Amino acid sequence: MKDIVGRLDRAFNPRSVAVVGDKMEMGYMWLRSLANFQGRVYSVQIDEKELQGIAALGVKNYSSLLDIPDEVDYVIVAVPRAVAPKIVQHCIQKNVGSVMLFTSGFAESNTEEGIRLQENITEMAREAHLNLIGPNCVGIFNPKIGLRHTTDQYWGDGGNVGFISQSGTHATFFTLVGEVNGIRISKSVSYGNAAVLDAADYLEYLGEDEDTKIIGMYIEGVENGRQFFSCLREIARRKPVLIWKGGGTDEGTRATASHTASLAGPPLLWDALIKQCGAIKVDNLDEMVDTIQALLYAKPTTGNRVGLVAMTGGQSVVITDAFARAGFEVPLLTERSYREFASFFNTIGSSYQNPLDISSNLPHLDRIIRCLDILNDDERIDVVVLDLPVVFMTRISWLIPNFFDDLIDALSLYKERSAKPLLAILISAHAESEAIEARKKLVARGIPSFPSFERGANALKKAVAYYKSAALQ
Amino acid sequence: MVMDEIIAAARKEDRTSLTELESKQILKEVGINTTEIRLARSKEEAVARSQELGFPVVLKIVSPDILHKTDVGGVKLSLNNKEDVGNAYDEIISMIKKHQPSAKIQGVSVQPMARPATEVIIGMSKDPQFGPVLMFGLGGILVEILKDISFRIVPLTRRDANEMIREIKGYPILEGYRGQEPANIAVLEQLLLKVSEFVESKPEIKELDINPIFAYRDSALAIDARVILEP
Numbered sequence: 001m002k003d004i005v006g007r008l009d010r011a012f013n014p015r016s017v018a019v020v021g022d023k024m025e026m027g028y029m030w031l032r033s034l035a036n037f038q039g040r041v042y043s044v045q046i047d048e049k050e051l052q053g054i055a056a057l058g059v060k061n062y063s064s065l066l067d068i069p070d071e072v073d074y075v076i077v078a079v080p081r082a083v084a085p086k087i088v089q090h091c092i093q094k095n096v097g098s099v100m101l102f103t104s105g106f107a108e109s110n111t112e113e114g115i116r117l118q119e120n121i122t123e124m125a126r127e128a129h130l131n132l133i134g135p136n137c138v139g140i141f142n143p144k145i146g147l148r149h150t151t152d153q154y155w156g157d158g159g160n161v162g163f164i165s166q167s168g169t170h171a172t173f174f175t176l177v178g179e180v181n182g183i184r185i186s187k188s189v190s191y192g193n194a195a196v197l198d199a200a201d202y203l204e205y206l207g208e209d210e211d212t213k214i215i216g217m218y219i220e221g222v223e224n225g226r227q228f229f230s231c232l233r234e235i236a237r238r239k240p241v242l243i244w245k246g247g248g249t250d251e252g253t254r255a256t257a258s259h260t261a262s263l264a265g266p267p268l269l270w271d272a273l274i275k276q277c278g279a280i281k282v283d284n285l286d287e288m289v290d291t292i293q294a295l296l297y298a299k300p301t302t303g304n305r306v307g308l309v310a311m312t313g314g315q316s317v318v319i320t321d322a323f324a325r326a327g328f329e330v331p332l333l334t335e336r337s338y339r340e341f342a343s344f345f346n347t348i349g350s351s352y353q354n355p356l357d358i359s360s361n362l363p364h365l366d367r368i369i370r371c372l373d374i375l376n377d378d379e380r381i382d383v384v385v386l387d388l389p390v391v392f393m394t395r396i397s398w399l400i401p402n403f404f405d406d407l408i409d410a411l412s413l414y415k416e417r418s419a420k421p422l423l424a425i426l427i428s429a430h431a432e433s434e435a436i437e438a439r440k441k442l443v444a445r446g447i448p449s450f451p452s453f454e455r456g457a458n459a460l461k462k463a464v465a466y467y468k469s470a471a472l473q
Numbered sequence: 474m475v476m477d478e479i480i481a482a483a484r485k486e487d488r489t490s491l492t493e494l495e496s497k498q499i500l501k502e503v504g505i506n507t508t509e510i511r512l513a514r515s516k517e518e519a520v521a522r523s524q525e526l527g528f529p530v531v532l533k534i535v536s537p538d539i540l541h542k543t544d545v546g547g548v549k550l551s552l553n554n555k556e557d558v559g560n561a562y563d564e565i566i567s568m569i570k571k572h573q574p575s576a577k578i579q580g581v582s583v584q585p586m587a588r589p590a591t592e593v594i595i596g597m598s599k600d601p602q603f604g605p606v607l608m609f610g611l612g613g614i615l616v617e618i619l620k621d622i623s624f625r626i627v628p629l630t631r632r633d634a635n636e637m638i639r640e641i642k643g644y645p646i647l648e649g650y651r652g653q654e655p656a657n658i659a660v661l662e663q664l665l666l667k668v669s670e671f672v673e674s675k676p677e678i679k680e681l682d683i684n685p686i687f688a689y690r691d692s693a694l695a696i697d698a699r700v701i702l703e704p
Contacts, residue, residue, distance in 0.1 A: 225602030229626055265602050272624040273603065276633050472632060 008197075008205040011098035011131050012142055012187050014073030016040040018065060018096075020087055021079035021103075024053050029150065030076050030102070031057050036146035036155045042068050065090040073097035074147070076139065081105040081117055084135065088121045091130055098131035100139030107193055107261035108136055118261075122195040130196075136260060137192030138168035141175060143185055144211075152176060159184020161292060162212035164202045166191060166246065166260050170218045173285055180436055181293050182443030186211035193260050198223050200231040207235035214239060214295055216288050220246040221262030225273075232277040237473060240295055240466055241279040244288050245270045278469050280462055290450055290459035295466070297448035298421035302468045303382020305329045306460075307375035308355035309368070310387040315453075316357035319387055319425065322453035326461045328383075330354055337378045344370065354381075363396045363403060369410050376418040383460060385423045386411075388442075388449070390435045404438065412445040424449040425456045476502050480677065480702065483537075489679065489702040492535050493542075494582050496698040500683070503671040505664065507695040508587055514580040519562040520555050522583035529553045529586040532561045534569055538576040545572040551586055558583075587694055591646060591656050592685035595665060597627070597672045599679060605672045607665060611643040612685040619643075629669040634662040647688065656688030664693055679703040 016039055019030040023045070031054065034041045043054045043061040054061045062068050065075065065087070075096050077087050084103050091099040105111075106118035118135065125132040133139050138149040144158035149168070153175055161183050165171035171190035178185065187209060189202050199222050206212045215235070222228040235241060247256035248267045256262045274281045282288045306328045310316035320330050333354050341352040344367065349360040352371070361367040368386075375384045393404045415422055424442055426449040428435030435451065442449045450456035479495045491499070497507040509526055512535060513519035523530040534547030542548050546568030549561035562581055569576055592612025600606050603626050610622035623637040638644065638661055649655030664686070672678050680701040687694045 222602065225600065225626075226604050229603060263602060266600065268624055269600055269603055269606060269626065272606075273626055275636070276625055276630075 004197075004201045004204050005208045007129075007131055008098070008201065010073050011133065012140055012189075012205065012209075013145065014039060014097060014147065016042070016070055016072050017074045017076065017147070018042040018044055018068060018072045019059075019076045019078065020044040020065065021077060021083070022054070023047065023050050023078075026078065028053060028057060030078055031059050032151055033148045033153075034146070035151065036148075038145045039073075040070060042070070042072070044068070065094050065096070068094070071096075074140070075099040076102060078102045081114065081135075084117060085120050085124065088124050088130070088132070092124065092128040096130075098133060099125075100133040100137065101135030101192075102138060103134075104136040104192075106135050106195070108258060110258065110261070118193065118195055125196045132196040133189065134192040135195060137166075137190040138171060139190060141171065141185060141188040149190070154179060154184075157184065158186050158211060160186055160211060160213040161296070162186050162206035162209065162215045163188035163217070164191070164199060164206065164215065165189070165218040166194065166199070166220045166262065167218055168192070170244075170285065174216065174218075174288065177285060177289050178292070180440055181289050182297060182440075182448070183289065183292050186213075194223065194262075198228070200224070200228045203228075203231050203235055203241070207231075207238065212239070214292055215241045216244070216292060217241065218244045218246060218288075220256040220260050221265055223263075225265065229273055229277070232273070232279055236277045236279045241277070242282050242288055242291060243270075243274050243279050244282045244284065245274075248283065278466075278473065280466050282462070286455060287458065287462070290455050291462045293443070293448045293450075294423070294459040294463040297443060297446055298383075298423055298460070298463060299419070300463075300467050301382050301421050302464060302471060304464065305331050305380060305382045307333070307378065307381040307384045308387075309358060309371055309375070309385065310355055311358050311362065311389055311392055313349075313357045313359060315387050315389070315427075316351070316355040319385065319453045320355045323385070323457045323460075326454075326457035328457065328460070331380045333375075333378050334380055337374050340374050341371075362392075363400055365403070365407055365410055368407065369414055372411075372414050372418070372422070376414075376420050381420065383421050383423065384418070385425060385456065385460075387453075388424050388426050388438075389429065390426060390431050390438055391429050393438065394431065394434060405441070408441055408445055408447070411442075411447055415446055421460075422447060423456050423460060425453055426450065427452060475499070476675075483702060486537075488537050489704055490537055490540070491700040491702065492537055492579065493533060493697060493699065494535050494579075496681075496700040497695065499700060500695055500698055503667060505667055505671075505683075505695055506693060507698065508584045510582050510584045512580050513562070513583050516559050516562045519581055519583055520558050523552065523558045524555070526583060526585045530558065531584045531586050532558065532565060533582045533584070534565050535579040535582050536569070536576045537579070539569070539573060545569060545576075587687055587696055588689075590654060590687040590689050592696075593647070593656070593661065593688050593693075594682070594684040595668055595686060596684070597668060597678070597681040600626075607637070607669060607672075609637050609665060610641060611646060625669075627669050628673050629666055631662065631666065634665040634669075637665065638662065654690050657691055657693065660691070660693045661688060677703050 022030045043059045106114045143155045146155040168190040247253040346360045396403045439449045476499045511522040532549045596608040605627040623640040625633045647656040682699045683695045
């Protein structure tokens, strides 16, 4: 086990946390985020005006880290930047497990003072072997122990997806958007300017972490490209690693400099690196979420032939375009399949070539499932995709109560007996909130769903490419 | 080791840019197939070298100060006999004296004229974050205009070499489009792997440009090459 893994273990699994400099102006966001932390919480604040508010949260306050009569595993620092070196010094004296600096205004500010302060704390931390996360970040999220950076985040049951993000917003959004898509976090970290610990260190840690099966990364730049390259090459062999590279355009690289003071690196080389390491390239949060959902919930396949089931004619056309454009084959089925369809399928206003247009066979739930079973048994098909428009599902449920819930039950049983991956496409149209509820229900039963044909096709494409690449290793 | 001597000699002269002759000697030492190349310091030597190699031959100026040999009239192709070689030698020298009088002339290289084929290029440059990076592409206008090139970070695996060749849009040309002689892909893969190994083992190489390489059905031949050393 590499040294860094042992060092970071205490940071990711702290038993005591101290928050330095939380204040009313920020709504005591840090102390409140720790409301369910399964360990001891301390506050450090010298401003008299804040003491009452901190006491009201039931947290014991000290006027210095050094006064806390306990070991401190993880320190959250939210002080003004000029005070940061003093706090880092205290962390060293106190021998804390790690320190995370929410404080910003360092190298990314491109000011003389900011750069000097960052150099200052970096040097101190390196010399003392202090695990410094950030600065300019929101640090660790470990739901299992209730260590969060916002009260919106869940706690209790952890998941199996790790996330490493140079941006706090993306780390937070991923955890929240992921949750409604059946993606739960094992451990995540936002690490900002990466003054001391960089992407490769966190990747090394989550690579070893047994709870983490898939790793997502949002990176703006790395200090040591070769170290990152060899680390990623090794870890991506063991688990899927998805990389979302911020600053993937020449224009975007300007923004990375002022956001996290990162040298973005040429986009072409990042593409090469991701490919060489067998990692998965994604370009935005949606692709990150969709692809991870496909990897988690769709059965693995290296096949390229899709069987498409649409609920209406118009959708049967565009679902086919979407999957064909993404490079999938939409083949005709075997004679045997067609004979079976002929035995029950109402073809007036519908059709079953591939794509299937179920239209007039609705609302017969058993017919939908029978269509899926036929596709599952057809040797010309590798993947089954089902169109589930929320608006129609809702309408049918007016006639047949519980139709959608019954359908989900049936789909779940189908998934258990089928050998091929099943993807649902759940277009919300104007019913966004109903769609989110429906997606949660589906994924709770193990069925991945996507908000558009294009996003579903794209996620499937990335998953298939990953399985193909992994098979070549 | 020829390579170490060449590098030491360049260092002594305080230059980082190696000549084609030096670059090819280095490539040869690491097992990369290049055209035969011999140095001639006089007209008589040029004729003698061309007779040893057999006609037709190519003459090229050898000078560490000249980056683009063709631009200054420093290259003469398809020389079929002693007279051609002698005249070409004189012409090259006088052209250089006219176009770039300050250039230090080491002599003229004599090389056999290679049979034309599909041209590919392999380059290495260093990225501040990722270190040595290999580039592969088709030669000629395809690389210049269409930027049809692929990159990989050193060290390359076999699979990287395989994929970076197949990744370029012009790949069908290498497969032998419309009856053209196909390139030997396995040989090109080997070549990429050799270059990767070589630049990884010699960190003092700053840049390498093998352009063009003639890709034949059963082999590949480096026609021109240029090595730049780290300062």
